[in-house]
Amino acid sequence: MAGDLSMGVCGYLYTPAYAPWPEEELAWLKAHGADPLWHDWGSRTYLEELLQGVASGSVQQVLLVRLSDLGDQLDEVHGRLLQIQQAGVRLSLVRADGLQTPSTAGEWIPLLAEVPHHLQSRRRRQSQAQSRLAGKPPPGPPPFGYRREGGRYIPDCRQAPIVQDFFRHFLLYGSLRQAVRFIAEKHHKRISVATGRNWLLNPVYRGDLAYADGTVLRDTHPALLSRTEAAQIDRWLKRNQGIPRRSASASRALAGLVHCRACGSLLRIVQTTPSKGKRNGSSYLYLRCQTCRYSLRYAEVQQEVIRQVCEQLPQRLQTLDRQALAQTRQQLQAQLQANAERLRQLEELRQAGLLDEPSLAQRCYQLRAETARLAQKLEQLPPANLTQTVQTLSLLPFWQDLSESERRAYLREVLRKVEVDSTGAVQITFAFDPL
Template sequence: MRVYGYARVSTQEQAEEFDALNQQIARLKAAGATEVLIDIESGRSDARKQFNELLKLVQQNQVDEVIITRIDRLGRSVITIHKAIDIFVKQNVNLRVLDAPVDPNSPFGWFSINQMSGLAEFESRLLSQRVKQGNEYFRQQLKYCVPPFGYAKDENHRLTPNRNIHEKSGKTYFELAKIIIDLTLELRSLQDVCNYIYTEYEVVFTVAGLRDWVKNLVLQGHTAYFVKKKKGINREPIINFHTHEALITPATVEAIQAKLSANRKYRSSATSTRGDYPLAGLIRCTHCQGSMYRNFSRHKTRTEYMRCVNYNKLGKYHCENSKCTRLRQIISKTIAELCENAPKLIEYLESQSETTQVVSTQEIEKLSNELSVLRALRSSNPDIIQAIAKIEATINSRSIPVKMIERDTFENAQRKIAIASQATFWESLDDSELRVTLAEFVEKVEVDSEGAVTPSFKLPLTLSSMRP
């Protein structure tokens, strides 16, 4: 008998700290569930991955019985619960609710489920209303969650200047914030400001973070809510003016806006072609394995060169590779290496044509998804650890060895490599053609602080051609 259990908690905190998920799983297994599907998500959401997987399995006649601890584990909406139960009834799947045994096929059971699902939705709506009222009261009291740099919260959770002393500079955080504002107006770019304050004061800001910070209405002395728009939420901002000491004046705000507008022309636009060049996305820094970005010299020749993206980052993510290597030099060295190593690629291709690899079937993919869910729980429960080991063993035992490359595919790839070994072929391509063709042969290209270029090649085979 194919018996599935379904367990759900709303938050990771419930799963880890209160052990609610493990309790559900243990009860479901004790009740006879051979497999348990798990979601850590609100019951008001209809996009729960494992819940929808359960409904899919039921519709495919792969389930005989579904076990849950309470009816609200299926959802916190009357419509969602009824949709699930209708599917169970149509497919003749027995639903067992451990805390309240009911028969959805009987009139009394149908009535009981209606009452329980209505109560589940009522509790959810009541909680939502309480949270909404609490947040509304929070805003009416001018309270604030996370103050921006330079500000703190008083005993009433309202904004106030941060008078604590910054250890490195000996100044208060509020004074240090004023210095950062002055530097924003004085220095050439926000990146220069970030570098300076990290070197001098060990204060870390990203460029985007600094840009958002100087625009924050808190710095102007206002307490505001719903300023940043969120997807799916269309609410007008609530701004309470002059609620605390301001860090910047209206004149400073205008000066900052003018500075940001002037700097905007140096940033990417909607019509940017920064990724439209040969080897785009394939060039890596040898030292940190970070990507490298393209820039142009200020000379009228507009020479393209590549630089490690982590060189401009601060703290532990900073990379010492400051070398600016010409893009055309990287491309020419990569092509030269490819022409030279073409015979080795063909030799490797011939060896691979006789080898095998493991191809994932649909069943293995399903087991892999279940394995990911169980690992995400990070549980010390012996049953879950045993289930993880069992799934891993099943995946290993059901892997299918198949031939990696067919003869026709091999000959086609061999022909491509032979053409690519001719320098005249590469000279005939324009940049757009060069980008597409190099992407077919090149896995990545590493560039070190001395400008040395080390390409790694791949076989010119698509994923589909690797399957029989």
């Protein structure tokens, strides 16, 4: 971007090819009267023209955001800075809080001391950007379960089984705390609950790479978690967001789901213990409302909840706009196919010599990031076999054959909330019902 060099105040900004568009810095220069405003992206074509204008005397003041924009090496920056000063041109630095025009040696020293740091930071970001465009892992140690080899992650034969056992236990029981305790007991690997949650959310274990700019690239290395398992984990975590953490990890199927219709508080699950004199007495589970002071038999509430699920779930399925879901699925699949075709065409342009490597890498990176976003949206849609799943969940014998942990898994899949009152009346709200 450039204007006529006949004007006296000229702004110059350099942006590496990998960096985002510097809207804020351009706005700073414009706000301080930079006209013309020269912006180099990757190359330094406009910088040479600026220096020609300085030598010809048509520029009276140069506005910069940082001195390191004048070159890629320290001697380049010093040489061009000296060229501007010897021409009698005033140089000012634009900051977020105003304009700084150094004139004395005391004002120049700290500014010149920043240049080596800025150049080193730029080279580091450029190296990281090149690795990112090539689909290589970000800097830093690899996540637990992987090691670096040949510029990519590969599973570590000693650590990967621990991570996979953690995922299997969580998928089976849906309890994060139990999964953390499980690997501590079986593998003597102690991690915090927060670390376990990070494992569940980390794209690395799904075969993807996530970068600091929020971009995710799919299928960059072998995964420790299949796409189906990852989608199941995402649904588990989404269902558990509105449930207290202890209830989310509790073993009972109704933990964290049952609320009092009168006061809205969450009912606690309490187990009675027979007294010492009643050896033959049996213990019972109760749902207790601490606010309204009443208790309900847990087994009776659970049976009524399951009965209503079997009765109402097929009816709720009829109200879903399955045609709209199918259309959305088809649109996402068509966009994914279109992106795959664009990637193929880019490779043909590269082989024909019609596209340079930096532009090709940047465009491929953008397409792969967009593909990852589309694929994530597709995976978050209800499963294609939703009708068959609903038919199975509508059979009462199916629920009777399940363990308590398995009932909890299915109930949290289909239910958002269960409301009860002191009389034992039950009202369920499905997860896909409108809020």
